[in-house]
Amino acid sequence: MDRQTRTDPDAPVTILLASYRGARFIGAQLDSIAAQTHRDWQLIVSDDGSDDGTPKIIADFAASRPAGQVRIVRGPSRGATQNFLHLLSIAPDGPIAFSDQDDVWFPDKLARALAALSHHQGPAHYAARTVIADHDLRPLAPSRHFRRPLGFRNALVQAIMAGNTSVFNAPAAAILRRCVGPAQQHDLEAHDWWAYQVTAGAGAALIHDAVPALLYRQHPQSVMGRNDTVKALSQRVGMLLAGEYGAWLAANHAALQVVRSELLPENRRILDRFGALLQRPGPVAAKELARLGLYRQTGTGTAALYAAALAGRLRQCGPSSPIR
Known part of the structure:
Protein backbone atom coordinates (compact mmCIF):
# COMPACT_ATOMS: atom_id res chain seq x y z
CA MET A 1 0.00 0.00 0.00
CA ASP A 2 1.24 3.48 -0.79
CA ARG A 3 2.06 5.46 2.35
CA GLN A 4 -0.36 8.17 1.24
CA THR A 5 -3.35 5.87 0.69
CA ARG A 6 -6.10 6.12 3.29
CA THR A 7 -7.26 2.95 5.05
CA ASP A 8 -10.45 1.49 3.59
CA PRO A 9 -12.90 1.06 6.51
CA ASP A 10 -14.00 -2.19 4.86
CA ALA A 11 -10.43 -3.50 4.49
CA PRO A 12 -9.61 -7.08 5.53
CA VAL A 13 -7.91 -7.27 8.94
CA THR A 14 -5.59 -9.94 10.31
CA ILE A 15 -6.16 -10.60 14.03
CA LEU A 16 -3.12 -11.86 15.94
CA LEU A 17 -4.04 -13.83 19.07
CA ALA A 18 -1.42 -15.28 21.44
CA SER A 19 -2.73 -18.18 23.52
CA TYR A 20 -1.44 -20.21 26.45
CA ARG A 21 -3.50 -22.27 28.87
CA GLY A 22 -6.57 -20.19 28.14
CA ALA A 23 -9.25 -22.88 28.07
CA ARG A 24 -11.36 -21.21 30.76
CA PHE A 25 -11.79 -17.95 28.85
CA ILE A 26 -10.71 -18.18 25.22
CA GLY A 27 -14.04 -19.49 23.93
CA ALA A 28 -15.81 -16.25 24.87
CA GLN A 29 -13.12 -14.20 23.14
CA LEU A 30 -13.36 -16.27 19.97
CA ASP A 31 -17.14 -15.89 20.00
CA SER A 32 -16.75 -12.11 20.28
CA ILE A 33 -14.43 -12.10 17.27
CA ALA A 34 -16.98 -14.10 15.30
CA ALA A 35 -19.65 -11.54 16.28
CA GLN A 36 -17.77 -8.55 14.85
CA THR A 37 -19.84 -6.29 12.61
CA HIS A 38 -16.73 -5.96 10.43
CA ARG A 39 -16.85 -9.36 8.74
CA ASP A 40 -13.69 -9.33 6.63
CA TRP A 41 -11.13 -10.71 9.04
CA GLN A 42 -8.76 -13.61 9.35
CA LEU A 43 -7.37 -14.92 12.63
CA ILE A 44 -3.93 -16.33 13.34
CA VAL A 45 -3.59 -17.99 16.74
CA SER A 46 -0.11 -18.78 18.04
CA ASP A 47 -0.39 -21.29 20.87
CA ASP A 48 2.58 -21.44 23.21
CA GLY A 49 2.31 -25.12 24.12
CA SER A 50 -0.96 -25.21 26.07
CA ASP A 51 -1.53 -28.47 27.93
CA ASP A 52 -5.18 -27.79 28.76
CA GLY A 53 -8.19 -27.65 26.45
CA THR A 54 -7.04 -24.52 24.62
CA PRO A 55 -5.83 -26.21 21.39
CA LYS A 56 -9.10 -28.13 20.98
CA ILE A 57 -11.23 -25.04 21.59
CA ILE A 58 -9.28 -23.18 18.92
CA ALA A 59 -9.43 -26.11 16.51
CA ASP A 60 -13.18 -26.47 16.98
CA PHE A 61 -13.62 -22.74 16.36
CA ALA A 62 -11.51 -22.95 13.21
CA ALA A 63 -13.62 -25.85 11.95
CA SER A 64 -16.77 -23.77 12.47
CA ARG A 65 -15.50 -20.93 10.29
CA PRO A 66 -15.01 -20.68 6.51
CA ALA A 67 -11.96 -22.57 5.26
CA GLY A 68 -8.76 -20.60 5.74
CA GLN A 69 -10.23 -17.90 7.98
CA VAL A 70 -8.54 -19.25 11.12
CA ARG A 71 -4.93 -20.42 11.15
CA ILE A 72 -3.22 -22.09 14.11
CA VAL A 73 0.57 -22.01 14.53
CA ARG A 74 3.01 -23.10 17.21
CA GLY A 75 4.42 -20.35 19.41
CA PRO A 76 8.05 -19.89 20.45
CA SER A 77 7.34 -20.89 24.10
CA ARG A 78 9.15 -17.81 25.42
CA GLY A 79 6.28 -15.94 27.03
CA ALA A 80 3.44 -13.72 25.86
CA THR A 81 5.56 -10.87 24.48
CA GLN A 82 7.64 -13.16 22.29
CA ASN A 83 4.50 -14.98 21.20
CA PHE A 84 2.98 -11.72 19.93
CA LEU A 85 6.23 -10.72 18.21
CA HIS A 86 6.30 -14.14 16.54
CA LEU A 87 2.77 -13.57 15.27
CA LEU A 88 3.77 -10.19 13.91
CA SER A 89 6.74 -11.72 12.09
CA ILE A 90 4.45 -14.06 10.13
CA ALA A 91 1.51 -11.69 9.60
CA PRO A 92 0.53 -10.98 5.98
CA ASP A 93 0.40 -7.50 4.48
CA GLY A 94 -2.50 -5.28 5.47
CA PRO A 95 -4.07 -4.00 8.70
CA ILE A 96 -3.51 -6.02 11.87
CA ALA A 97 -5.11 -6.16 15.31
CA PHE A 98 -3.67 -7.68 18.47
CA SER A 99 -5.95 -9.83 20.62
CA ASP A 100 -5.58 -11.21 24.13
CA GLN A 101 -7.13 -14.61 24.86
CA ASP A 102 -9.26 -13.66 27.85
CA ASP A 103 -11.06 -10.44 26.87
CA VAL A 104 -14.42 -10.04 25.15
CA TRP A 105 -14.59 -7.59 22.25
CA PHE A 106 -17.56 -5.33 21.72
CA PRO A 107 -19.21 -6.09 18.35
CA ASP A 108 -18.10 -2.83 16.74
CA LYS A 109 -14.47 -2.97 17.92
CA LEU A 110 -12.89 -3.61 14.52
CA ALA A 111 -15.36 -1.44 12.63
CA ARG A 112 -14.75 1.53 14.92
CA ALA A 113 -10.98 1.15 14.74
CA LEU A 114 -10.95 0.98 10.95
CA ALA A 115 -13.26 3.98 10.72
CA ALA A 116 -10.86 5.98 12.89
CA LEU A 117 -7.85 4.83 10.88
CA SER A 118 -9.56 5.73 7.61
CA HIS A 119 -9.20 9.45 8.40
CA HIS A 120 -5.40 9.28 8.22
CA GLN A 121 -2.93 9.04 5.40
CA GLY A 122 0.30 7.18 6.03
CA PRO A 123 0.90 4.95 9.06
CA ALA A 124 -1.62 5.09 11.90
CA HIS A 125 -1.99 3.27 15.23
CA TYR A 126 -5.35 3.02 17.00
CA ALA A 127 -5.98 2.00 20.61
CA ALA A 128 -8.91 2.51 22.96
CA ARG A 129 -10.12 2.49 26.51
CA THR A 130 -11.59 -0.68 27.96
CA VAL A 131 -14.21 -1.65 30.52
CA ILE A 132 -12.42 -3.41 33.34
CA ALA A 133 -14.34 -6.52 34.39
CA ASP A 134 -13.95 -9.29 36.94
CA HIS A 135 -13.22 -12.89 36.01
CA ASP A 136 -16.94 -13.47 35.30
CA LEU A 137 -17.06 -10.38 33.02
CA ARG A 138 -19.03 -8.27 35.47
CA PRO A 139 -18.08 -4.65 34.61
CA LEU A 140 -16.13 -2.84 37.31
CA ALA A 141 -14.99 0.49 35.84
CA PRO A 142 -13.77 2.09 32.62
CA SER A 143 -10.02 2.22 32.18
CA ARG A 144 -8.19 5.52 32.51
CA HIS A 145 -8.56 8.19 29.85
CA PHE A 146 -5.16 9.62 28.98
CA ARG A 147 -5.24 13.38 28.46
CA ARG A 148 -1.63 14.31 27.78
CA PRO A 149 -0.39 14.19 24.16
CA LEU A 150 0.63 10.89 22.62
CA GLY A 151 4.09 10.81 21.11
CA PHE A 152 7.66 9.56 21.21
CA ARG A 153 8.60 11.53 24.35
CA ASN A 154 5.85 9.66 26.19
CA ALA A 155 6.35 6.30 24.47
CA LEU A 156 10.00 6.02 25.53
CA VAL A 157 9.00 5.91 29.19
CA GLN A 158 5.39 4.64 29.30
CA ALA A 159 3.20 2.03 27.63
CA ILE A 160 -0.30 3.44 27.15
CA MET A 161 -1.45 2.09 23.75
CA ALA A 162 -2.90 -1.14 25.13
CA GLY A 163 -2.12 -4.13 22.96
CA ASN A 164 -5.49 -5.77 23.49
CA THR A 165 -7.15 -2.77 21.80
CA SER A 166 -4.44 -1.89 19.24
CA VAL A 167 -5.19 -1.91 15.51
CA PHE A 168 -2.63 -0.78 12.91
CA ASN A 169 -3.29 0.25 9.34
CA ALA A 170 -1.26 -1.36 6.57
CA PRO A 171 1.62 1.17 6.51
CA ALA A 172 2.01 1.03 10.31
CA ALA A 173 1.86 -2.78 10.28
CA ALA A 174 4.56 -2.84 7.58
CA ILE A 175 6.83 -0.70 9.76
CA LEU A 176 6.33 -3.05 12.71
CA ARG A 177 7.13 -6.09 10.58
CA ARG A 178 10.34 -4.46 9.39
CA CYS A 179 11.33 -3.76 13.01
CA VAL A 180 10.28 -6.99 14.68
CA GLY A 181 13.56 -8.94 14.32
CA PRO A 182 15.57 -6.80 16.76
CA ALA A 183 12.62 -6.78 19.17
CA GLN A 184 12.66 -10.57 19.24
CA GLN A 185 16.42 -10.61 19.81
CA HIS A 186 16.38 -8.16 22.73
CA ASP A 187 13.72 -9.99 24.75
CA LEU A 188 11.56 -6.95 25.47
CA GLU A 189 9.20 -6.63 28.40
CA ALA A 190 6.04 -5.73 26.44
CA HIS A 191 5.13 -5.95 22.76
CA ASP A 192 2.56 -3.15 22.97
CA TRP A 193 5.02 -0.75 24.60
CA TRP A 194 7.51 -1.49 21.81
CA ALA A 195 4.82 -1.05 19.15
CA TYR A 196 3.88 2.37 20.59
CA GLN A 197 7.55 3.39 20.54
CA VAL A 198 8.02 2.30 16.93
CA THR A 199 4.85 3.90 15.58
CA ALA A 200 5.37 7.11 17.55
CA GLY A 201 9.02 7.25 16.52
CA ALA A 202 8.11 6.76 12.86
CA GLY A 203 5.66 9.64 12.98
CA ALA A 204 2.49 7.58 12.70
CA ALA A 205 -0.87 9.11 13.56
CA LEU A 206 -1.71 8.02 17.12
CA ILE A 207 -5.36 7.60 18.08
CA HIS A 208 -6.57 6.80 21.60
CA ASP A 209 -10.33 6.31 21.55
CA ALA A 210 -12.14 7.53 24.67
CA VAL A 211 -14.96 5.05 23.97
CA PRO A 212 -14.16 1.56 25.36
CA ALA A 213 -13.66 -1.26 22.87
CA LEU A 214 -13.84 -4.40 25.01
CA LEU A 215 -14.35 -6.04 28.37
CA TYR A 216 -10.89 -6.37 29.95
CA ARG A 217 -11.13 -9.45 32.13
CA GLN A 218 -9.15 -9.45 35.38
CA HIS A 219 -8.09 -12.76 36.90
CA PRO A 220 -5.04 -14.13 38.76
CA GLN A 221 -3.35 -15.24 35.51
CA SER A 222 -3.63 -11.84 33.78
CA VAL A 223 -0.25 -10.85 32.33
CA MET A 224 -0.90 -7.15 33.06
CA GLY A 225 -3.77 -6.06 35.24
CA ARG A 226 -5.76 -2.86 35.68
CA ASN A 227 -3.95 0.42 36.33
CA ASP A 228 -6.74 2.64 37.66
CA THR A 229 -6.79 1.86 41.39
Whole structure:
Protein backbone atom coordinates (compact mmCIF):
# COMPACT_ATOMS: atom_id res chain seq x y z
CA MET A 1 0.00 0.00 0.00
CA ASP A 2 1.24 3.48 -0.79
CA ARG A 3 2.06 5.46 2.35
CA GLN A 4 -0.36 8.17 1.24
CA THR A 5 -3.35 5.87 0.69
CA ARG A 6 -6.10 6.12 3.29
CA THR A 7 -7.26 2.95 5.05
CA ASP A 8 -10.45 1.49 3.59
CA PRO A 9 -12.90 1.06 6.51
CA ASP A 10 -14.00 -2.19 4.86
CA ALA A 11 -10.43 -3.50 4.49
CA PRO A 12 -9.61 -7.08 5.53
CA VAL A 13 -7.91 -7.27 8.94
CA THR A 14 -5.59 -9.94 10.31
CA ILE A 15 -6.16 -10.60 14.03
CA LEU A 16 -3.12 -11.86 15.94
CA LEU A 17 -4.04 -13.83 19.07
CA ALA A 18 -1.42 -15.28 21.44
CA SER A 19 -2.73 -18.18 23.52
CA TYR A 20 -1.44 -20.21 26.45
CA ARG A 21 -3.50 -22.27 28.87
CA GLY A 22 -6.57 -20.19 28.14
CA ALA A 23 -9.25 -22.88 28.07
CA ARG A 24 -11.36 -21.21 30.76
CA PHE A 25 -11.79 -17.95 28.85
CA ILE A 26 -10.71 -18.18 25.22
CA GLY A 27 -14.04 -19.49 23.93
CA ALA A 28 -15.81 -16.25 24.87
CA GLN A 29 -13.12 -14.20 23.14
CA LEU A 30 -13.36 -16.27 19.97
CA ASP A 31 -17.14 -15.89 20.00
CA SER A 32 -16.75 -12.11 20.28
CA ILE A 33 -14.43 -12.10 17.27
CA ALA A 34 -16.98 -14.10 15.30
CA ALA A 35 -19.65 -11.54 16.28
CA GLN A 36 -17.77 -8.55 14.85
CA THR A 37 -19.84 -6.29 12.61
CA HIS A 38 -16.73 -5.96 10.43
CA ARG A 39 -16.85 -9.36 8.74
CA ASP A 40 -13.69 -9.33 6.63
CA TRP A 41 -11.13 -10.71 9.04
CA GLN A 42 -8.76 -13.61 9.35
CA LEU A 43 -7.37 -14.92 12.63
CA ILE A 44 -3.93 -16.33 13.34
CA VAL A 45 -3.59 -17.99 16.74
CA SER A 46 -0.11 -18.78 18.04
CA ASP A 47 -0.39 -21.29 20.87
CA ASP A 48 2.58 -21.44 23.21
CA GLY A 49 2.31 -25.12 24.12
CA SER A 50 -0.96 -25.21 26.07
CA ASP A 51 -1.53 -28.47 27.93
CA ASP A 52 -5.18 -27.79 28.76
CA GLY A 53 -8.19 -27.65 26.45
CA THR A 54 -7.04 -24.52 24.62
CA PRO A 55 -5.83 -26.21 21.39
CA LYS A 56 -9.10 -28.13 20.98
CA ILE A 57 -11.23 -25.04 21.59
CA ILE A 58 -9.28 -23.18 18.92
CA ALA A 59 -9.43 -26.11 16.51
CA ASP A 60 -13.18 -26.47 16.98
CA PHE A 61 -13.62 -22.74 16.36
CA ALA A 62 -11.51 -22.95 13.21
CA ALA A 63 -13.62 -25.85 11.95
CA SER A 64 -16.77 -23.77 12.47
CA ARG A 65 -15.50 -20.93 10.29
CA PRO A 66 -15.01 -20.68 6.51
CA ALA A 67 -11.96 -22.57 5.26
CA GLY A 68 -8.76 -20.60 5.74
CA GLN A 69 -10.23 -17.90 7.98
CA VAL A 70 -8.54 -19.25 11.12
CA ARG A 71 -4.93 -20.42 11.15
CA ILE A 72 -3.22 -22.09 14.11
CA VAL A 73 0.57 -22.01 14.53
CA ARG A 74 3.01 -23.10 17.21
CA GLY A 75 4.42 -20.35 19.41
CA PRO A 76 8.05 -19.89 20.45
CA SER A 77 7.34 -20.89 24.10
CA ARG A 78 9.15 -17.81 25.42
CA GLY A 79 6.28 -15.94 27.03
CA ALA A 80 3.44 -13.72 25.86
CA THR A 81 5.56 -10.87 24.48
CA GLN A 82 7.64 -13.16 22.29
CA ASN A 83 4.50 -14.98 21.20
CA PHE A 84 2.98 -11.72 19.93
CA LEU A 85 6.23 -10.72 18.21
CA HIS A 86 6.30 -14.14 16.54
CA LEU A 87 2.77 -13.57 15.27
CA LEU A 88 3.77 -10.19 13.91
CA SER A 89 6.74 -11.72 12.09
CA ILE A 90 4.45 -14.06 10.13
CA ALA A 91 1.51 -11.69 9.60
CA PRO A 92 0.53 -10.98 5.98
CA ASP A 93 0.40 -7.50 4.48
CA GLY A 94 -2.50 -5.28 5.47
CA PRO A 95 -4.07 -4.00 8.70
CA ILE A 96 -3.51 -6.02 11.87
CA ALA A 97 -5.11 -6.16 15.31
CA PHE A 98 -3.67 -7.68 18.47
CA SER A 99 -5.95 -9.83 20.62
CA ASP A 100 -5.58 -11.21 24.13
CA GLN A 101 -7.13 -14.61 24.86
CA ASP A 102 -9.26 -13.66 27.85
CA ASP A 103 -11.06 -10.44 26.87
CA VAL A 104 -14.42 -10.04 25.15
CA TRP A 105 -14.59 -7.59 22.25
CA PHE A 106 -17.56 -5.33 21.72
CA PRO A 107 -19.21 -6.09 18.35
CA ASP A 108 -18.10 -2.83 16.74
CA LYS A 109 -14.47 -2.97 17.92
CA LEU A 110 -12.89 -3.61 14.52
CA ALA A 111 -15.36 -1.44 12.63
CA ARG A 112 -14.75 1.53 14.92
CA ALA A 113 -10.98 1.15 14.74
CA LEU A 114 -10.95 0.98 10.95
CA ALA A 115 -13.26 3.98 10.72
CA ALA A 116 -10.86 5.98 12.89
CA LEU A 117 -7.85 4.83 10.88
CA SER A 118 -9.56 5.73 7.61
CA HIS A 119 -9.20 9.45 8.40
CA HIS A 120 -5.40 9.28 8.22
CA GLN A 121 -2.93 9.04 5.40
CA GLY A 122 0.30 7.18 6.03
CA PRO A 123 0.90 4.95 9.06
CA ALA A 124 -1.62 5.09 11.90
CA HIS A 125 -1.99 3.27 15.23
CA TYR A 126 -5.35 3.02 17.00
CA ALA A 127 -5.98 2.00 20.61
CA ALA A 128 -8.91 2.51 22.96
CA ARG A 129 -10.12 2.49 26.51
CA THR A 130 -11.59 -0.68 27.96
CA VAL A 131 -14.21 -1.65 30.52
CA ILE A 132 -12.42 -3.41 33.34
CA ALA A 133 -14.34 -6.52 34.39
CA ASP A 134 -13.95 -9.29 36.94
CA HIS A 135 -13.22 -12.89 36.01
CA ASP A 136 -16.94 -13.47 35.30
CA LEU A 137 -17.06 -10.38 33.02
CA ARG A 138 -19.03 -8.27 35.47
CA PRO A 139 -18.08 -4.65 34.61
CA LEU A 140 -16.13 -2.84 37.31
CA ALA A 141 -14.99 0.49 35.84
CA PRO A 142 -13.77 2.09 32.62
CA SER A 143 -10.02 2.22 32.18
CA ARG A 144 -8.19 5.52 32.51
CA HIS A 145 -8.56 8.19 29.85
CA PHE A 146 -5.16 9.62 28.98
CA ARG A 147 -5.24 13.38 28.46
CA ARG A 148 -1.63 14.31 27.78
CA PRO A 149 -0.39 14.19 24.16
CA LEU A 150 0.63 10.89 22.62
CA GLY A 151 4.09 10.81 21.11
CA PHE A 152 7.66 9.56 21.21
CA ARG A 153 8.60 11.53 24.35
CA ASN A 154 5.85 9.66 26.19
CA ALA A 155 6.35 6.30 24.47
CA LEU A 156 10.00 6.02 25.53
CA VAL A 157 9.00 5.91 29.19
CA GLN A 158 5.39 4.64 29.30
CA ALA A 159 3.20 2.03 27.63
CA ILE A 160 -0.30 3.44 27.15
CA MET A 161 -1.45 2.09 23.75
CA ALA A 162 -2.90 -1.14 25.13
CA GLY A 163 -2.12 -4.13 22.96
CA ASN A 164 -5.49 -5.77 23.49
CA THR A 165 -7.15 -2.77 21.80
CA SER A 166 -4.44 -1.89 19.24
CA VAL A 167 -5.19 -1.91 15.51
CA PHE A 168 -2.63 -0.78 12.91
CA ASN A 169 -3.29 0.25 9.34
CA ALA A 170 -1.26 -1.36 6.57
CA PRO A 171 1.62 1.17 6.51
CA ALA A 172 2.01 1.03 10.31
CA ALA A 173 1.86 -2.78 10.28
CA ALA A 174 4.56 -2.84 7.58
CA ILE A 175 6.83 -0.70 9.76
CA LEU A 176 6.33 -3.05 12.71
CA ARG A 177 7.13 -6.09 10.58
CA ARG A 178 10.34 -4.46 9.39
CA CYS A 179 11.33 -3.76 13.01
CA VAL A 180 10.28 -6.99 14.68
CA GLY A 181 13.56 -8.94 14.32
CA PRO A 182 15.57 -6.80 16.76
CA ALA A 183 12.62 -6.78 19.17
CA GLN A 184 12.66 -10.57 19.24
CA GLN A 185 16.42 -10.61 19.81
CA HIS A 186 16.38 -8.16 22.73
CA ASP A 187 13.72 -9.99 24.75
CA LEU A 188 11.56 -6.95 25.47
CA GLU A 189 9.20 -6.63 28.40
CA ALA A 190 6.04 -5.73 26.44
CA HIS A 191 5.13 -5.95 22.76
CA ASP A 192 2.56 -3.15 22.97
CA TRP A 193 5.02 -0.75 24.60
CA TRP A 194 7.51 -1.49 21.81
CA ALA A 195 4.82 -1.05 19.15
CA TYR A 196 3.88 2.37 20.59
CA GLN A 197 7.55 3.39 20.54
CA VAL A 198 8.02 2.30 16.93
CA THR A 199 4.85 3.90 15.58
CA ALA A 200 5.37 7.11 17.55
CA GLY A 201 9.02 7.25 16.52
CA ALA A 202 8.11 6.76 12.86
CA GLY A 203 5.66 9.64 12.98
CA ALA A 204 2.49 7.58 12.70
CA ALA A 205 -0.87 9.11 13.56
CA LEU A 206 -1.71 8.02 17.12
CA ILE A 207 -5.36 7.60 18.08
CA HIS A 208 -6.57 6.80 21.60
CA ASP A 209 -10.33 6.31 21.55
CA ALA A 210 -12.14 7.53 24.67
CA VAL A 211 -14.96 5.05 23.97
CA PRO A 212 -14.16 1.56 25.36
CA ALA A 213 -13.66 -1.26 22.87
CA LEU A 214 -13.84 -4.40 25.01
CA LEU A 215 -14.35 -6.04 28.37
CA TYR A 216 -10.89 -6.37 29.95
CA ARG A 217 -11.13 -9.45 32.13
CA GLN A 218 -9.15 -9.45 35.38
CA HIS A 219 -8.09 -12.76 36.90
CA PRO A 220 -5.04 -14.13 38.76
CA GLN A 221 -3.35 -15.24 35.51
CA SER A 222 -3.63 -11.84 33.78
CA VAL A 223 -0.25 -10.85 32.33
CA MET A 224 -0.90 -7.15 33.06
CA GLY A 225 -3.77 -6.06 35.24
CA ARG A 226 -5.76 -2.86 35.68
CA ASN A 227 -3.95 0.42 36.33
CA ASP A 228 -6.74 2.64 37.66
CA THR A 229 -6.79 1.86 41.39
CA VAL A 230 -4.67 3.43 44.11
CA LYS A 231 -3.04 0.05 44.71
CA ALA A 232 -2.27 -0.46 41.01
CA LEU A 233 -0.90 3.05 40.60
CA SER A 234 1.26 2.59 43.71
CA GLN A 235 2.61 -0.66 42.29
CA ARG A 236 3.53 1.05 39.04
CA VAL A 237 5.29 3.86 40.87
CA GLY A 238 7.18 1.17 42.77
CA MET A 239 8.19 -0.43 39.49
CA LEU A 240 9.62 2.90 38.31
CA LEU A 241 11.80 3.03 41.40
CA ALA A 242 12.93 -0.59 41.02
CA GLY A 243 16.03 -1.49 39.04
CA GLU A 244 14.16 -3.66 36.55
CA TYR A 245 12.48 -0.62 34.96
CA GLY A 246 15.89 0.68 33.90
CA ALA A 247 16.66 -2.70 32.32
CA TRP A 248 13.38 -2.55 30.37
CA LEU A 249 14.26 0.94 29.10
CA ALA A 250 17.70 -0.25 28.03
CA ALA A 251 16.31 -3.26 26.15
CA ASN A 252 13.74 -1.08 24.35
CA HIS A 253 16.45 1.42 23.45
CA ALA A 254 18.73 -1.29 22.08
CA ALA A 255 15.96 -2.70 19.87
CA LEU A 256 15.07 0.76 18.55
CA GLN A 257 18.68 1.64 17.78
CA VAL A 258 18.90 -1.24 15.30
CA VAL A 259 15.92 0.14 13.34
CA ARG A 260 16.65 3.85 13.78
CA SER A 261 16.34 4.41 10.04
CA GLU A 262 12.56 3.94 10.47
CA LEU A 263 12.38 6.88 12.89
CA LEU A 264 11.95 10.54 12.07
CA PRO A 265 15.25 12.49 12.25
CA GLU A 266 14.16 14.41 15.35
CA ASN A 267 13.21 11.15 17.09
CA ARG A 268 16.60 9.63 16.23
CA ARG A 269 18.21 12.52 18.08
CA ILE A 270 15.89 12.00 21.05
CA LEU A 271 16.70 8.28 21.04
CA ASP A 272 20.44 8.96 21.06
CA ARG A 273 20.19 11.40 23.96
CA PHE A 274 17.91 8.99 25.82
CA GLY A 275 20.46 6.19 25.39
CA ALA A 276 23.19 8.46 26.72
CA LEU A 277 21.22 9.43 29.84
CA LEU A 278 20.70 5.75 30.67
CA GLN A 279 24.45 5.62 31.23
CA ARG A 280 24.62 8.76 33.39
CA PRO A 281 24.64 9.11 37.20
CA GLY A 282 21.38 10.14 38.84
CA PRO A 283 21.47 13.96 38.91
CA VAL A 284 22.79 14.16 35.35
CA ALA A 285 20.16 11.68 34.11
CA ALA A 286 17.33 13.60 35.79
CA LYS A 287 18.52 16.89 34.30
CA GLU A 288 18.70 15.34 30.82
CA LEU A 289 15.19 13.88 31.21
CA ALA A 290 13.96 17.41 31.85
CA ARG A 291 15.85 18.80 28.88
CA LEU A 292 14.39 16.13 26.62
CA GLY A 293 10.88 16.74 27.91
CA LEU A 294 10.11 13.07 28.53
CA TYR A 295 6.90 12.49 30.49
CA ARG A 296 4.33 10.01 31.71
CA GLN A 297 0.60 10.62 31.53
CA THR A 298 0.12 11.74 35.14
CA GLY A 299 1.99 14.21 37.28
CA THR A 300 2.58 11.50 39.87
CA GLY A 301 3.99 9.15 37.27
CA THR A 302 6.28 11.80 35.83
CA ALA A 303 7.49 12.73 39.30
CA ALA A 304 8.23 9.07 40.01
CA LEU A 305 10.15 8.83 36.73
CA TYR A 306 12.34 11.78 37.70
CA ALA A 307 12.80 10.37 41.20
CA ALA A 308 13.93 7.06 39.70
CA ALA A 309 16.40 8.88 37.48
CA LEU A 310 17.71 10.96 40.39
CA ALA A 311 18.18 7.78 42.46
CA GLY A 312 20.21 6.20 39.68
CA ARG A 313 17.57 3.56 38.95
CA LEU A 314 17.69 4.18 35.19
CA ARG A 315 21.44 3.83 34.90
CA GLN A 316 22.74 0.99 32.78
CA CYS A 317 26.46 0.30 33.09
CA GLY A 318 27.52 -1.88 30.20
CA PRO A 319 25.25 -4.40 28.38
CA SER A 320 21.84 -4.69 29.95
CA SER A 321 20.15 -7.87 31.07
CA PRO A 322 16.42 -7.29 30.56
CA ILE A 323 14.20 -8.67 33.29
CA ARG A 324 10.91 -10.19 32.16
